[in-house]
Amino acid sequence: xxxxxxxHSPEDLxxxxxxxxxxxxxxxxxxxxxxxxxxxxxxxPNLGVVELTIALHRVFxxxxxxxxxxxxHQSYIHKILTxxxxxxxxxxxxxxxxxxxxxxxxxxxxxxxxxxxTSISAALGMACxxxxxxxxxxxxxxxGDGALTGGEAMEGLNHAxxxxxxxxxILNDNxxxxxxxxxxxxxxxxxxxxxxxxxxxxxxxxGVLKAIPxxxxxxxxxxxxxxxxxxxFFVPGxxxxxxxxxxxxxxxxxxxxxxxxxxxxxxxxxxxxLIHVLTKKGKGYAPAEKSPNKFHGTGPFVVATGEKIxxxxxxxxxxxxxxxxxxxxxxxxxxxxxxxxxxxxxxxLDAFQRVHPDRYFDVGIAEQxxxxxxxxxxxxxxxxxxxxxxxxxxxxxxxxLHDVAIQxxxxxxxxxxxxxxxxxxxxxxxxxxxxxxxxxxxxxxxAPKDENELRHxxxxxxxxxxxxxxxxxxxxxxxxxxxxxxxxLPIGRSERLQEGSQIDLxxxxxxxxxxxxxxxxxxxxxxxxxxxxGRFIKPLDQEALxxxxxxxKLIVTLEENALCGGYGEGIISYLNxxxxxxxxxxxxxxxxxxxxxxxxxxxxxRDVRLDEDNLVERILTAxxxxxxxxxxx
Numbered sequence: 042x043x044x045x046x047x048x049h050s051p052e053d054l055x056x057x058x059x060x061x062x063x064x065x066x067x068x069x070x071x072x073x074x075x076x077x078x079x080x081x082x083x084x085x086p087n088l089g090v091v092e093l094t095i096a097l098h099r100v101f102x103x104x105x106x107x108x109x110x111x112x113x114h115q116s117y118i119h120k121i122l123t124x125x126x127x128x129x130x131x132x133x134x135x136x137x138x139x140x141x142x143x144x145x146x147x148x149x150x151x152x153x154x155x156x157x158x159t160s161i162s163a164a165l166g167m168a169c170x171x172x173x174x175x176x177x178x179x180x181x182x183x184x185g186d187g188a189l190t191g192g193e194a195m196e197g198l199n200h201a202x203x204x205x206x207x208x209x210x211i212l213n214d215n216x217x218x219x220x221x222x223x224x225x226x227x228x229x230x231x232x233x234x235x236x237x238x239x240x241x242x243x244x245x246x247x248g249v250l251k252a253i254p255x256x257x258x259x260x261x262x263x264x265x266x267x268x269x270x271x272x273x274f275f276v277p278g279x280x281x282x283x284x285x286x287x288x289x290x291x292x293x294x295x296x297x298x299x300x301x302x303x304x305x306x307x308x309x310x311x312x313x314x315l316i317h318v319l320t321k322k323g324k325g326y327a328p329a330e331k332s333p334n335k336f337h338g339t340g341p342f343v344v345a346t347g348e349k350i351x352x353x354x355x356x357x358x359x360x361x362x363x364x365x366x367x368x369x370x371x372x373x374x375x376x377x378x379x380x381x382x383x384x385x386x387x388x389x390l391d392a393f394q395r396v397h398p399d400r401y402f403d404v405g406i407a408e409q410x411x412x413x414x415x416x417x418x419x420x421x422x423x424x425x426x427x428x429x430x431x432x433x434x435x436x437x438x439x440x441x442l443h444d445v446a447i448q449x450x451x452x453x454x455x456x457x458x459x460x461x462x463x464x465x466x467x468x469x470x471x472x473x474x475x476x477x478x479x480x481x482x483x484x485x486x487x488a489p490k491d492e493n494e495l496r497h498x499x500x501x502x503x504x505x506x507x508x509x510x511x512x513x514x515x516x517x518x519x520x521x522x523x524x525x526x527x528x529x530l531p532i533g534r535s536e537r538l539q540e541g542s543q544i545d546l547x548x549x550x551x552x553x554x555x556x557x558x559x560x561x562x563x564x565x566x567x568x569x570x571x572x573x574x575g576r577f578i579k580p581l582d583q584e585a586l587x588x589x590x591x592x593x594k595l596i597v598t599l600e601e602n603a604l605c606g607g608y609g610e611g612i613i614s615y616l617n618x619x620x621x622x623x624x625x626x627x628x629x630x631x632x633x634x635x636x637x638x639x640x641x642x643x644x645x646x647r648d649v650r651l652d653e654d655n656l657v658e659r660i661l662t663a664x665x666x667x668x669x670x671x672x673x674x
Contacts, residue, residue: 044068050124051098051149062297066091070325072129073117078344080133081464082140083114085323085336086185089215089294093183093318094118096300097211100308101179107151107167111160111184111194113141113468114338115213116150123149133464135640140465155468156433157406158191160184161210165197168206179209179308186214187383190405201313202285209307210286210315213294215322215333281315290317295324334386338465356520359513360457362492364389366499366527367426368396377503378418380404380427382411388428388457408433412440412454419450424503431456431471431512438477445508446481452509453502459488459512460551460601461632461646466639471512472632475578476606478510485509485532486578488550492518494576500527512578514551514601535582541571544664545593547586549575549608552599552651559656566661578608581615590616590625595664597628601651604631628663630656 044061045068048054057065069091077084095118097108103123110116120138121129125147131137142150152163164182171178188194189212201208281288287310292303300318307314322337323329328347329336341350371377371393378400385391385403394401404411408429415425429437434456445452459471478486485505489495495513502509535547539560548556553574560570571593573585578600589596596616598609609629616622632649639645646652650659 045072045121045126048122048126051103051122054095054098054122059298062092062095066095066297067325069095069118069121072121074326074344076130076132077339078342079130081338081340082117082133083338084326085329085333086115086215087117088324088326088329089320089322090115090183090213091118091324092295092297093211093213093300093320094122096297096304097181097183098122099297099301100304101181104148104151106179107164107181108149109152109160109164109167109180109182110142110154111182111188112157113154115183115185116142119149120147123147133466133639135638135644137640139639141468153468155466156436157188158184158194160188161194161197161201164208164210165201165204165206168201168208169204172206179207181209181211183211183213186212186216187406190383191407192409198281198284198286205285205312207311208313209304210313212290212315212317213320214291214317215294215320286313286315288315288317290315291319292316294318294320352517356518357492357523358517359489359492359495359515360387360389362495362518362523363428363455363457363499363513364392366496368393369527370500370503371397371400374424374503376423378402378415378423378425380411380415380425382406382408382429382433384428384430384433387430388455390428408437409440412437413444415452416440416444416448416450419445419452420448424451424453426453426455426499426503428455428457430469431459431474432462432469434474435477441478441484441508442481446483449483449507451506453499454508454510455499456510456512458515460514461637461642461649462515463642463645464639467636470637472601472603472637474510474512475600475602475608479579479606479608479611481508483507484579487511487530487576488578489513490519490536490548490550490553490574490576491521493521493523496523497528497530498576501529501532504529505532512550519554530576533577533580533582535576535585536574537571537585538574539570539572541593542569543593544568544595544597544660545571545573545589546597546599546660547573547575547589547612548599549578551601555651555653555656556599558653559660562653562657563660568661568664575608579611581611583615586612586615587619587621590619590621593625594667595626595628595660597630597660597663599651599656600631602631603634604629605634607631626663626667628660630659 044057044065070088073087125138128138133140139146141155142153144150144153160182161184164180168180184194289303289307293299303316307316321330322333342348343350367379379390379393380402381388381390382404383406385394390401404414411427415427418425456471456474459474461470475486478484485507487498489498498511502511546556546560556572560572563570598612600608602608609631613627613629616627630651637645637649
């Protein structure tokens with residue numbers, strides 16, 4: 042008999058006999074493996090929290106009680122148990138379930154997440170709202186040991202301990218975030234995991250003291266210092282208790298009875314509680330247990346072997362080209378150093394670490410620290426290359442502005458996953474980096490048209506005596522030959538690819554290929570269309586722009602970034618300052634003022650009208666309007 046098919050709400054879960062829960066865990070794991078093998082997704086994090094999620098829903102009652110999943114990539118089981126079983130095969134597909142908690146998707150998703158280290162702050166806000174309203178529901182934050190290294194998590198712990206609100210924080214400790222954790226806090230938690238003596242000794246000491254006739258209880262109360270000394274000596278759990286949390290654990294995260302018992306204890310307390318839960322990332326699927334980092338976020342794979350399903354003979358990825366080029370540059374330039382924020386494999390810096398380990402730094406989930414640490418290196422003679430996903434670099438806005446740009450430091454920011462990334466959705470698209478970097482004085486911003494140009498841009502940036510950013514997309518390159526020799530690009534110079542006398546398409550990054558295809562179709566309609574690879578989002582090629590504005594009737598800008606504050610706005614602003622907009626129209630095409638959902642990239646480009654059909658239609662319509670107005674005059 043299938044148990045999972047009988048669960049339509051968390052209340053149905055509570056009716057299942059405890060002896061049947063191992064079967065339910067196995068069914069859930071099987072379903073997740075099957076769906077993720079087809080759709081891709083975050084496999085290992087979810088396999089590790091099956092028992093924990095079941096225990097949470099056995100003890101608490103959502104949506105009244107609030108569960109906040111830090112990052113949210115481990116919320117698949119939560120989705121299955123909260124009425125979304127039938128829709129689960131649509132996970133991460135266009136129009137289907139989101140791969141992260143989403144408030145608009147289900148009332149049991151108490152808070153939308155996608156970036157790390159936010160859960161404790163959000164949960165504390167909910168606890169404050171509860172108390173202000175005179176309500177009595179429970180608030181639980183589930184945070185991984187990797188996310189606990191983020192500064193916001195520490196801020197939340199500090200404030201929660203000070204306010205003394207009723208709040209439960211579950212530390213899901215699987216020794217990994219995406220890659221193996223680094224830093225003092227990781228070592229601290231390792232000590233906690235491996236030394237169970239504290240709980241045993243604490244209980245033994247209190248038991249012996251309280252057993253002394255007449256004076257036992259009094260003596261137990263007066264030896265607080267001794268008890269605290271024992272805590273410090275045996276286990277560093279005092280860190281959390283000194284912050285104002287009651288510390289419970291470590292607890293076996295795959296033992297449902299123990300989890301339920303501990304959660305019930307925490308539920309009955311009126312103070313902040315931290316439950317330290319030990320789980321195994323990828324549990325129940327051998328390939329994921331063996332290589333949890335490879336199955337943290339994965340594309341489709343063969344279930345029997347764990348082998349990834351990839352396109353044969355696909356061009357190298359932008360990430361791999363960046364990685365190889367940086368190593369090549371560092372071989373010759375001893376002043377180059379590389380920094381990542383807990384994403385060595387994702388950014389390609391794992392290869393750099395193997396070749397130049399002394400010049401490689403993984404700072405953990407701490408993008409702000411990564412940038413300012415890089416600024417410190419730059420201020421003392423080194424050139425840092427800081428590789429961060431575009432969506433995560435947003436977290437270091439102030440550091441980029443204040444610590445890098447103001448000081449005009451030699452600093453290269455490499456923004457992987459720029460633009461629409463697809464299945465992970467709104468929290469992971471890199472659609473805003475041009476906008477927030479363009480406003481920073483001194484920053485040079487580049488976007489390569491292909492993987493070969495990325496190499497030359499990286500060389501240009503590392504030779505430049507100031508801050509540079511290079512944005513490039515996820516996935517494979519265009520497929521052009523990659524030249525071995527490197528050369529610098531003249532700062533702020535565009536590249537004209539095709540001539541035209543009526544329309545000029547000015548594109549950057551991924552949109553250059555789209556511009557070439559669009560121009561071909563417009564030419565088939567009898568129009569003379571030029572194509573320019575903008576290359577530099579900042580500074581603009583002012584001379585070439587002025588020349589284009591004198592020659593054509595319509596300049597079209599194409600970018601895979603938000604229109605608000607983007608490349609197109611920069612061009613309009615410049616031409617307006619030069620009084621050129623009266624002679625030439627500018628049509629800006631990019632991502633509209635909205636958040637883009639999840640799904641295959643081609644569907645999302647169609648939704649924001651940046652696919653080839655829409656580009657042709659929009660440009661043709663704009664040009665025909667210009668022609669009509671000319672005839673009417």
